[in-house]
Amino acid sequence: MPSSSLRAHSVCFSFIDAIPVLTDVDFHLAPGWTGLVGPNGAGKSTLLRLLSGELTPTSGQLTFDPPSPLVCLCPQGVEALTPDIAAFAEAWDALARRLHGQLGLDVTALSRWPTLSPGERKRWQVGAALAREPDVLLLDEPTNHLDAEGRAWLASALRRFRGIGVVVSHDRELLEMLTQATLRVHGGGARLYPGAYSAARGLWEAEREAEVAAHQQTKAERDRAAQVLDRVRREQQGATLSRSTGRRMKNKHDSDARTLGASTLASWAEDRLGHQVTVKRRELERAEAAVGDFTADKTVGRSVFVDYVRSPNPWLFTLDTPGLKAGDVEVLGPTRLDVDRTARIRIEGPNGAGKTTLLRALLEQARVPRDKLLYLPQDLGEAEARATLDAVRALPPEERGRVLSLVAALGVDPHRLLASEQPSPGEARKLFMARGLGQHAWALVLDEPTNHLDLPSIERLEAALRDYPGALLLVTHDAPFARACTTTRWLVANGHVEVS
Numbered sequence: 126m127p128s129s130s131l132r133a134h135s136v137c138f139s140f141i142d143a144i145p146v147l148t149d150v151d152f153h154l155a156p157g158w159t160g161l162v163g164p165n166g167a168g169k170s171t172l173l174r175l176l177s178g179e180l181t182p183t184s185g186q187l188t189f190d191p192p193s194p195l196v197c198l199c200p201q202g203v204e205a206l207t208p209d210i211a212a213f214a215e216a217w218d219a220l221a222r223r224l225h226g227q228l229g230l231d232v233t234a235l236s237r238w239p240t241l242s243p244g245e246r247k248r249w250q251v252g253a254a255l256a257r258e259p260d261v262l263l264l265d266e267p268t269n270h271l272d273a274e275g276r277a278w279l280a281s282a283l284r285r286f287r288g289i290g291v292v293v294s295h296d297r298e299l300l301e302m303l304t305q306a307t308l309r310v311h312g313g314g315a316r317l318y319p320g321a322y323s324a325a326r327g328l329w330e331a332e333r334e335a336e337v338a339a340h341q342q343t344k345a346e347r348d349r350a351a352q353v354l355d356r357v358r359r360e361q362q363g364a365t366l367s368r369s370t371g372r373r374m375k376n377k378h379d380s381d382a383r384t385l386g387a388s389t390l391a392s393w394a395e396d397r398l399g400h401q402v403t404v405k406r407r408e409l410e411r412a413e414a415a416v417g418d419f420t421a422d423k424t425v426g427r428s429v430f431v432d433y434v435r436s437p438n439p440w441l442f443t444l445d446t447p448g449l450k451a452g453d454v455e456v457l458g459p460t461r462l463d464v465d466r467t468a469r470i471r472i473e474g475p476n477g478a479g480k481t482t483l484l485r486a487l488l489e490q491a492r493v494p495r496d497k498l499l500y501l502p503q504d505l506g507e508a509e510a511r512a513t514l515d516a517v518r519a520l521p522p523e524e525r526g527r528v529l530s531l532v533a534a535l536g537v538d539p540h541r542l543l544a545s546e547q548p549s550p551g552e553a554r555k556l557f558m559a560r561g562l563g564q565h566a567w568a569l570v571l572d573e574p575t576n577h578l579d580l581p582s583i584e585r586l587e588a589a590l591r592d593y594p595g596a597l598l599l600v601t602h603d604a605p606f607a608r609a610c611t612t613t614r615w616l617v618a619n620g621h622v623e624v625s
Contacts, residue, residue: 129155129156129190129191130153130154130155130188130189130190131153131154131176131187131188131189131190131261131289132152132153132154132187132188132189132190133150133151133152133153133185133186133187133315134151134185134186134187134188135149135150135151135184135185135186136149136150136151136175136182136184136185136186136187137149137150137182137183137184137185138168138171138175138180138182138183139183145183145313146168146171146313147168147171147172147175147310147313147314147315148313148314149185149314150172150185150314150315152308152315152316152317153317154289154291154306154308154317155289156287156288156289157289157290157304157305157306158283158286158290158291158292158303158304158305158306159289159290159291159292159304159305159306159307159308159317160292160293160294160300160303160304160306160307160308160321160322160325161173161291161292161293161307161308161310162293162294162300162307162308162309162310162322162579162580163309163310163311163315163579163580163581164311164536164579164580164581164582165536165549165551165578165579165582167310167311167312167579168310168313168315169265169293169310170265170293172308172310172315173198173263173265173291173293174198175187176196176198176261176263176291177196177198177263178196179198189260189261194259194260194261195257195258195259195260195261196259196260196261196262196263197254197257197259197261197262197263198263198265199250199251199254199262199263199264199265199267200265201265201266201269203243203246203247203249203250204246206235206238207250207253209253209254209256209257210235210249210250210252210253211235212253213249213252213253213256214230214232214235214249215232216256220256220258221256224252224255224256224282225252227278227281227282227285228248228249228251228252228278228279228282229248229274229275229278230245230248230249230252235249242270242476242477243269243270244270244271244272244275244476245275247267247268247269247270247271247275247279248271248275248278248279251264251267251279251282251283252282255282255283255286258288259288260288260289261288261289261290261291262286262288262289262290262291263290263291263292264283264290264291264292264293264294265293266293266294266295266296267279267283267292267294267299268294268296268299268602269576270476271602272474272475272476272602273473273475273602273604274475275476276296276298276299276602279299280299280302280303283303284302284303290303291308292304295575295578295579295580295583295603296603297322297323297580297603297605297606298603298604298605300321300322301321301322301323302321303321304321304322305319305320305321306318306319306320306325307319307320307321307322307324307325307326309325309329311329316329322580430565430592430593430594432565433565433594433595434565435466435467435567435594435595436466436493436497436567436568436595436596438466438492438493439465439466440463440464440465440466440492441464441465441466441468441491441492441493441498441567441568441596442462442463442464442487442488442490442491442492442568442598443462443463443464443490443492444460444461444462444463444483444486444487444490445460445461446459446460446461446486447459448460449479449482449483449486450482451477451479451482455620456477456478456479456482456620457479457482457483457617457620457621457622458620458621460483460621460622462487462615462622462624464487464568464596464598465596466567466568466595466596467594467595467596468596468597468598468613469596469597469610469611469612469613470597470598470599470611470613470614470615471599471600471601471607471608471610471611471613471614471615472484472598472599472600472614472615472617473600473607473614473615473616473617474616474617474618475618478617478618478619479617480572480600480617481502481503481572481600483615483617483622484500484570484572484598484600487570487598488500488570491568493567493568497566497567497568498566498567498568498569498570499557499558499560499561499566499568499569499570499571500570500572501554501557501558501561501569501570501571501572501574502572503572503573503576504550504576505550505553505554505557507547509553510547510548510550510553510556510557511546511547511548513548513553513556513557513560514542514543514545514548514553514556516560517529517543517556517560518543520564524563524564527562527563527564528556528559528560528562528563528564529543529559529563530563531558531559531562531563531589532555532556532559534585534589535555535558535559535582535585535586535589536555536579536581536582536585537552537555537556542556549577550576550577551577551578551579551582554574554576554577554578555578555582555586558571558574558586558589562589562593565595566595567595567596568595568596568597568598569590569593569595569596569597569598569599570598571597571598571599571600571601572600573600573601573602574586574599574601575601575603575606583603583606586606587606587609587610590609590610591609591610597610597611599611613625
């Protein structure tokens with residue numbers, strides 16, 4: 126029987142001697158799928174580990190109804206062939222057979238586990254978890270490395286799950302088709318919103334707009350209070366000067382100015398204005414406190430490309446080949462393709478069809494200097510990440526400023542990044558792309574650029590690529606991202622490329 130309720134009551138968590146990761150988290154999850162979203166480092170994986178029981182809250186509690194549910198956690202990593210997966214492969218009950226079919230699994234494949242693609246291993250991992258019929262199923266980036274067919278298989282299997290499901294994913298299509306609520310981890314807290322990602326995002330963006338408007342209003346009130354205080358202070362200074370007998374005397378024979386009444390009136394005016402200064406100063410202090418600290422969202426800004434100059438050569442790549450091989454296997458037959466300096470191309474196709482092979486062949490036939498092209502492979506090695514960081518440090522000030530402004534817009538603190546020895550995988554990819562954008566490369570050739578990126582970073586990268594005036598060649602399984610950035614599709618399948 127699926128668990129009917131999962132509640133978080135004032136849950137806090139921090140690692141030993143560290144800043145709290147999560148503070149006063151409250152939510153209630155019912156059966157169905159909930160998307161867990163937020164920036165890298167916000168605490169999504171920590172929250173999954175808390176829900177799984179791997180970690181214990183520092184304070185507060187998690188309660189399940191009914192108690193003691195079966196909870197399964199599928200982490201991002203798929204390296205290990207676990208006992209659960211082996212048992213699932215050997216099972217022949219109705220549920221196991223259905224899952225084998227739904228997920229497109231070959232039960233003889235486990236003998237060659239090390240050679241299976243990450244996408245195949247991910248399907249085995251999730252299938253084994255579903256076969257256990259858990260009350261609570263927790264998934265961390267389940268569509269990483271899956272092509273369109275694999276994602277369709279996975280989504281079909283997950284939609285049949287009737288327990289409480291929580292999925293961490295940057296795959297917006299999966300979130301839209303699968304989830305009915307969205308748990309956003311942000312700023313040390315977590316808040317549950319109704320609806321799938323796009324609807325939930327609309328709600329928190331509306332909240333953010335209201336915060337911005339309220340901040341602007343408090344700033345305006347502070348500025349008005351400062352103006353009033355300045356005026357009253359000037360009036361007080363004038364009253365103080367008026368108390369001087371010499372200032373008040375019309376001439377040397379004027380004795381009215383020396384009367385007690387006149388002196389008293391001037392003193393009263395000064396005292397009254399002094400009281401007003403105190404009152405207005407306190408009002409200004411309250412207005413300044415109301416403004417408080419407010420961090421504006423970083424944006425890419427079109428100014429990054431103001432001085433951009435396109436390639437003088439209208440054609441950046443030309444490929445004319447009788448065929449392309451990946452190792453000893455021919456993946457493409459005769460192929461003739463051209464890429465101009467304003468092209469916006471997405472390259473699609475199933476895993477193993479030859480997309481990456483095609484990208485590399487195009488780069489070999491580039492008609493412009495290699496230093497004016499940026500090629501981002503699927504995975505950046507640690508040495509390449511460090512070399513990129515060193516290269517950015519050595520840039521001229523103006524170029525370095527453009528690159529670092531893009532790094533900040535993509536969600537990375539540039540000062541902390543420059544001070545680090547080794548960027549994380551996500552930071553390295555952001556830095557690599559920011560370098561190409563900021564140095565005004567003539568073409569960006571990006572192979573799965575959203576790997577290791579969170580949803581806010583993906584959406585910021587979309588904005589940057591939309592404004593980028595050079596050529597873009599993009600391989601990605603993220604269909605919304607591809608549609609937002611490109612206008613032409615190359616479909617690589619069955620040994621040829623179809624252009625549309």
